[in-house]
Each structure stands twice: as C-alpha cells, then as structure tokens.
Amino acid sequence: MPGGLSIHVVDASRGVVAAWMRVEVHRLDTSRTLVAGGIVSAKGLVEEPAFAKRLATGQYEADFHVGAYFRAVGVALPAVPFLDIVTYRFGIADPEQHCHLAMKVTPWGFSCFRGGA
Numbered sequence: 001m002p003g004g005l006s007i008h009v010v011d012a013s014r015g016v017v018a019a020w021m022r023v024e025v026h027r028l029d030t031s032r033t034l035v036a037g038g039i040v041s042a043k044g045l046v047e048e049p050a051f052a053k054r055l056a057t058g059q060y061e062a063d064f065h066v067g068a069y070f071r072a073v074g075v076a077l078p079a080v081p082f083l084d085i086v087t088y089r090f091g092i093a094d095p096e097q098h099c100h101l102a103m104k105v106t107p108w109g110f111s112c113f114r115g116g117a
Contacts, residue, residue, distance in 0.1 A: 003054030003098060004051060004098055004099070005036070005051050005098075005101065006051060007023055008044050009021055009040045009105065011105060017040065017042065018105060019040055020069065020072060020073075021065055021066070022064075023037065023040065023064055023065070024036070024037040024062070025061070025062050026061045027060055028059040028061060035050065035055065036048055036050035036051050037050075054096075058092060060090055060091070062088045064112075065085055066084065066107070067085065068084075077107055082108050100115040
C-alpha cells in the first residue's frame with residue numbers, strides 16, 4: 001500500500017484490541033490541522049478512508065483518547081486519570097512510504113512505534 005497511514009491499537013491491560021477508542025491525526029505546520037479522525041474497529045484498526053490518503057512530508061501528531069476509552073469499557077479511573085489524551089508526534093520524510101503506527105496501551109502507560117503493515 002503506497003503512502004498513507006494505518007493505526008492499530010491494543011489494550012494491553014485487558015489483552016484485547018482497543019475497539020471504540022477515538023484517534024485523530026493532525027498536521028503541524030503554521031497551525032495544527034486535523035487530517036483524519038476515526039474510531040478503532042473490532043479489528044483494532046482505524047479504518048477511515050482519510051487515513052489511506054498520502055501524507056505530505058512534515059510533522060504530525062496522533063491523539064489517542066485513552067481516558068475516554070478506558071472509562072467507556074468500565075475501567076475504574078481516578079477523576080484525573082494518569083493518561084487522558086496521549087499525543088504521539090511523528091514525522092513523514094517520504095510520502096510514498098506507508099506509515100503504520102502501532103500502539104499498546106494501559107491506563108498507566110503506552111508504547112507507540114512505527115510498525116510494518
């Protein structure tokens with residue numbers, strides 16, 4: 001798949017995909033502009049068509065709505081959660097290359113990396 005972005009999110013604390021978590025991707029330029037947004041599917045992927053579009057060279061941020069997700073699935077969190085919206089900044093150097101962001105998350109920590117999908 002040339003160009004574009006794919007995102008896969010796993011809830012490592014419960015051993016399941018993070019279905020229904022909201023994810024947004026913003027381009028950082030002179031402002032922070034929303035490029036794509038969507039919900040993690042039952043497959044663990046954000047399957048919105050906007051994510052398949054080629055991204056221009058530059059800096060981006062992916063926002064993972066972790067606190068809202070854990071509350072929605074019934075995980076007890078304090079009034080002020082340790083993680084609420086996790087923002088991961090990444091760069092696109094070659095718009096022809098596909099970029100796959102893989103995230104593993106718990107209410108207390110996360111790991112996000114470029115995978116090979």
